[in-house]
Amino acid sequence: MAFRRWVSKKIAEKFDDLYVVIGKESELVKIIAEVLEELDKSRKWAELHVADSCCFHYRRRLILKLLENCSKKGCAEGSHVYGCSSLALLEEELKWNVVLIHRYIGREALWVHRRFLSCYWMKYLTNQHALACPSELHPEVFPAFDRFLEEEVELLHTCLHIPADGFEETEAQSHHAATYMLWISKQILLPEFRMEEKLHELGGLKAILMKKCSEMSQIWERLLE
Numbered sequence: 001m002a003f004r005r006w007v008s009k010k011i012a013e014k015f016d017d018l019y020v021v022i023g024k025e026s027e028l029v030k031i032i033a034e035v036l037e038e039l040d041k042s043r044k045w046a047e048l049h050v051a052d053s054c055c056f057h058y059r060r061r062l063i064l065k066l067l068e069n070c071s072k073k074g075c076a077e078g079s080h081v082y083g084c085s086s087l088a089l090l091e092e093e094l095k096w097n098v099v100l101i102h103r104y105i106g107r108e109a110l111w112v113h114r115r116f117l118s119c120y121w122m123k124y125l126t127n128q129h130a131l132a133c134p135s136e137l138h139p140e141v142f143p144a145f146d147r148f149l150e151e152e153v154e155l156l157h158t159c160l161h162i163p164a165d166g167f168e169e170t171e172a173q174s175h176h177a178a179t180y181m182l183w184i185s186k187q188i189l190l191p192e193f194r195m196e197e198k199l200h201e202l203g204g205l206k207a208i209l210m211k212k213c214s215e216m217s218q219i220w221e222r223l224l225e
Contacts, residue, residue, distance in 0.1 A: 063089065063090070067124075087124050159173045
């Protein structure tokens with residue numbers, strides 16, 4: 001009910017006619033409910049097919065549809081505030097993704113999905129503003145990003161210290177985790193987020209990449225210049 005009232009309020013800000021508000025609200029709630037139901041149905045399917053990127057691609061399509069409908073109705077306004085349902089959806093999917101990453105070692109599809117989720121989480125948290133422009137960011141963005149980065153560094157740490165078992169999955173997990181963190185570092189360039197400091201205890205991102213993916217050392221040298 002709280003979500004329904006929030007939707008009504010957002011739409012009411014754009015329409016004076018009560019009947020129009022009711023009609024638009026009903027349409028929006030119906031679409032969102034259908035997408036959320038399909039997301040829930042596809043969850044078990046995805047858990048049983050983590051090696052197949054198709055199921056996660058399908059979930060990304062559903063998530064994009066939901067985000068698109070929210071944006072059309074003005075839900076993206078003020079999305080830097082945690083009350084936004086778009087952020088809540090992405091955060092829930094990120095938490096579920098971590099569970100799968102720990103459960104199914106070395107599955108590339110899970111890391112590709114995480115990049116997508118992190119990308120859109122950052123966009124909606126910053127209300128579509130670029131991370132290179134701190135003056136345009138809401139004050140709540142900085143502590144939220146700090147928590148996010150702490151969690152991602154912890155994920156990297158966990159993936160780097162999986163006991164070796166002689167199988168390729170363990171090495172693949174380290175590779176995926178390290179390159180994912182490299183991608184994160186390229187999205188967040190502001191010194192305020194202290195990326196290098198957070199990675200220092202692990203030996204630094206460059207050292208990690210050189211150790212875990214030594215065959216690509218020349219690429220890391222250029223990317224981390």
